[in-house]
Amino acid sequence: MDKKAVSLAVVRRLPRYYRYINDLYVDGVERISSTALAEQMGFTASQIRQDLNCFGGFGQQGYGYNVETLRSELASILNIDKNYCAIVAGIGNLGRALLQNFNFIRSGVQVKAAFDADLRVVGTEVNGLTVRYIGDLEDFLRAHPQPIDIGIITVPKSVAYDVAKTFCDNGVRALLNFTSYDLSRAGITVPVENVHFTDSLLTLTYRIE
Amino acid sequence: MDKKAVSLAVVRRLPRYYRYINDLYVDGVERISSTALAEQMGFTASQIRQDLNCFGGFGQQGYGYNVETLRSELASILNIDKNYCAIVAGIGNLGRALLQNFNFIRSGVQVKAAFDADLRVVGTEVNGLTVRYIGDLEDFLRAHPQPIDIGIITVPKSVAYDVAKTFCDNGVRALLNFTSYDLSRAGITVPVENVHFTDSLLTLTYRIE
DNA sequence: TAGATTGTTAATCGATTAACAATC
DNA sequence: TAGATTGTTAATCGATTAACAATC
Numbered sequence: 059m060d061k062k063a064v065s066l067a068v069v070r071r072l073p074r075y076y077r078y079i080n081d082l083y084v085d086g087v088e089r090i091s092s093t094a095l096a097e098q099m100g101f102t103a104s105q106i107r108q109d110l111n112c113f114g115g116f117g118q119q120g121y122g123y124n125v126e127t128l129r130s131e132l133a134s135i136l137n138i139d140k141n142y143c144a145i146v147a148g149i150g151n152l153g154r155a156l157l158q159n160f161n162f163i164r165s166g167v168q169v170k171a172a173f174d175a176d177l178r179v180v181g182t183e184v185n186g187l188t189v190r191y192i193g194d195l196e197d198f199l200r201a202h203p204q205p206i207d208i209g210i211i212t213v214p215k216s217v218a219y220d221v222a223k224t225f226c227d228n229g230v231r232a233l234l235n236f237t238s239y240d241l242s243r244a245g246i247t248v249p250v251e252n253v254h255f256t257d258s259l260l261t262l263t264y265r266i267e
Numbered sequence: 268m269d270k271k272a273v274s275l276a277v278v279r280r281l282p283r284y285y286r287y288i289n290d291l292y293v294d295g296v297e298r299i300s301s302t303a304l305a306e307q308m309g310f311t312a313s314q315i316r317q318d319l320n321c322f323g324g325f326g327q328q329g330y331g332y333n334v335e336t337l338r339s340e341l342a343s344i345l346n347i348d349k350n351y352c353a354i355v356a357g358i359g360n361l362g363r364a365l366l367q368n369f370n371f372i373r374s375g376v377q378v379k380a381a382f383d384a385d386l387r388v389v390g391t392e393v394n395g396l397t398v399r400y401i402g403d404l405e406d407f408l409r410a411h412p413q414p415i416d417i418g419i420i421t422v423p424k425s426v427a428y429d430v431a432k433t434f435c436d437n438g439v440r441a442l443l444n445f446t447s448y449d450l451s452r453a454g455i456t457v458p459v460e461n462v463h464f465t466d467s468l469l470t471l472t473y474r475i476e
Numbered sequence: 477t478a479g480a481t482t483g484t485t486a487a488t489c490g491a492t493t494a495a496c497a498a499t500c
Numbered sequence: 501t502a503g504a505t506t507g508t509t510a511a512t513c514g515a516t517t518a519a520c521a522a523t524c
Contacts, residue, residue: 067491069473073466077447091505100451103505104493111507119506120500137472151364156464158360165468207475208468232471238286242309249474251467255365257282258460259374259417262441263346264278265458266416276515300481312481313517320483328482329524 064112071109074099076132083129091122138166143206145199145230147221148213149174149189152236156212157185167208171198175217195221199228210234222246273321280318283308285341292338300331347375352415354408354439356430357422358383358398361445365421366394376417380407384426404430408437419443431455 078099082090092103110116116131117123133139144167146153162169174180175192182189199206209225211218218239226246233250235241241250287308291299301312319325325340326332342348353376355362371378381393384401391398408415418434420427427448434442435455442459444450450459
């Protein structure tokens with residue numbers, strides 16, 4: 059499974075495959091053909107077979123794909139079984155929303171700690187985690203027994219870079235960036251995925267008319 | 268400006284252009300060449316010229332692009348000057364986070380109302396808006412003097428489709444979907460932009476190793 | 477005018493789709 | 501076996517990059 063060989067276009071479709079296949083699994087569907095799945099997902103059957111074959115031949119001629127098998131293969135490809143450790147930096151409404159409503163575990167991620175700069179928030183409890191002071195982030199990362207895999211950045215834009223750099227310099231392996239600050243332009247060496255609300259909204263206002 | 272001619276790949280880059288050009292504008296930069304901008308954004312100069320030329324010749328040979336002009340052209344292309352009306356459905360932590368922290372006005376969007384199903388939330392005030400009962404959404408949309416342009420969906424996944432359909436059937440022109448329910452598969456006829464946290468997180472867990 | 481840099485055409489690259497032999 | 505459907509190669513399509521004449 060040489061990752062370099064798989065294009066980001068394919069990778070970005072994997073979570074969607076997992077979502078659909080998992081739904082089929084939950085519904086008790088046993089097998090599905092690329093044609094049937096294509097119809098549901100709005101892809102071509104060709105693309106589905108092409109995409110899945112980047113990772114292995116999960117199907118069977120004349121039969122299609124076994125839903126349970128494919129589901130577990132996709133889970134394994136996406137490392138959902140790895141149980142990664144994450145930290146949320148920035149416990150404003152967004153950080154709080156994530157901690158309280160988002161099912162991290164279902165994506166194979168466990169949130170180990172929460173940090174904020176506001177002393178009125180520090181020490182309070184959110185979804186079972188006591189919020190720590192952001193100034194202690196570096197010490198925490200260095201002292202933590204397991205490595206922290208994912209840094210989730212929900213701080214104000216103005217401090218996004220500093221927090222990202224602290225994560226990056228202390229062994230965090232990937233960043234999920236919710237600010238509109240563009241981390242890719244600065245010396246951030248780990249993979250970053252961006253959730254840019256503004257970009258999505260502006261793409262929409264363009265497409266309205 | 269025939270929109271059909273501009274690919275979605277280009278459109279999705281427009282907000283990023285606007286962000287960079289706006290930053291330059293705020294910093295008082297007067298002009299910029301495609302080469303210099305390319306270096307900052309991590310694009311090729313060729314791509315920038317190609318992209319911008321989908322909308323018009325905003326540059327000048329031997330000079331480059333005037334930042335103020337380009338900024339206002341991009342704002343106009345993205346309809347930031349249109350002042351669209353939006354509604355937020357679902358005032359959990361995420362809806363609340365959006366209403367309290369997100370600068371809609373800066374994207375040319377004005378939130379007109381907020382709706383929720385929880386009667387303990389209905390009637391409370393969030394950032395100057397009194398939360399209404401979701402059951403009244405349809406009546407509200409029909410009675411509202413201005414058309415509502417954008418429906419923002421932050422409800423639980425299980426009711427995402429119903430809310431989207433209500434928006435769609437009552438004149439809302441575009442949807443911003445924060446649930447992991449895939450609205451494109453059902454009879455939703457307006458443009459949809461998705462913010463799928465789970466997909467971003469899973470793309471990241473794939474890319475970690 | 478000379479230098480810089482665009483707008484635009486042509487060349488390349490990559491991603492998607494079509495086709496079909498392999499095979500369950 | 502016959503029918504179905506994959507895995508995979510080849511063809512097409514679209515997007516990105518390179519090149520350069522036009523021109524400020």
